[in-house]
Amino acid sequence: MKKISLLFSLLVLSVAxxxxxxxxxxxxxxxxxxxxxxxxxxRNSRERINGMxxxxxxxxxxxxxxxxxxxxxxxxxxxxxxxxxxxxxxxIYTVPELKAMVAYFGxxxxxxxxxxxxxxxxxxxxxxxxxxxxxxxxAKYDGVPETSLPKIKAE
Numbered sequence: 001m002k003k004i005s006l007l008f009s010l011l012v013l014s015v016a017x018x019x020x021x022x023x024x025x026x027x028x029x030x031x032x033x034x035x036x037x038x039x040x041x042x043r044n045s046r047e048r049i050n051g052m053x054x055x056x057x058x059x060x061x062x063x064x065x066x067x068x069x070x071x072x073x074x075x076x077x078x079x080x081x082x083x084x085x086x087x088x089x090x091x092i093y094t095v096p097e098l099k100a101m102v103a104y105f106g107x108x109x110x111x112x113x114x115x116x117x118x119x120x121x122x123x124x125x126x127x128x129x130x131x132x133x134x135x136x137x138x139a140k141y142d143g144v145p146e147t148s149l150p151k152i153k154a155e
Contacts, residue, residue, distance in 0.1 A: 032090040035098035039089060043104045043114060045082045051118050055125070 033085070060068045068109050104110040141148075 007147060011015060028095065029090065032093065033086065035095065035102055036086045036089040036093070038102050039098060039105065040082060040086050045085060046078050049076065049078060049081060051064050054124065 050073065053069055053076070056072070057065045057069045093101070105114055
């Protein structure tokens, strides 16, 4: 009896999960594109791209960082990237999802959260990189005595 109850519970949970992801194909594509454009206007794509460039510049020696940023900003086609991003969002998200994002990111709380996103991403990004570096070192030096391993600087 317990097996039947468990099987029934799993069936109910799996059927219920189908409603979590709406099918964007059934939505009106032109409305999704308009909402995606609105979302990108609110979230300011150019600033987000520049933030990514600055994050990438952290890997460049400090003396070359500013030149690197200017060069990459000169070479990037912002308009093409924004157009791709708008298209991708319209392909992935449904009309209700896009409406919710526009409402949230257009609100004062959404704007405040968006302003803090780069700080959050920088902090967790550094922790993720440290973990990845440690895993790479562990894989590379598996079996090597700990005293012989390179030291990772803590920040």
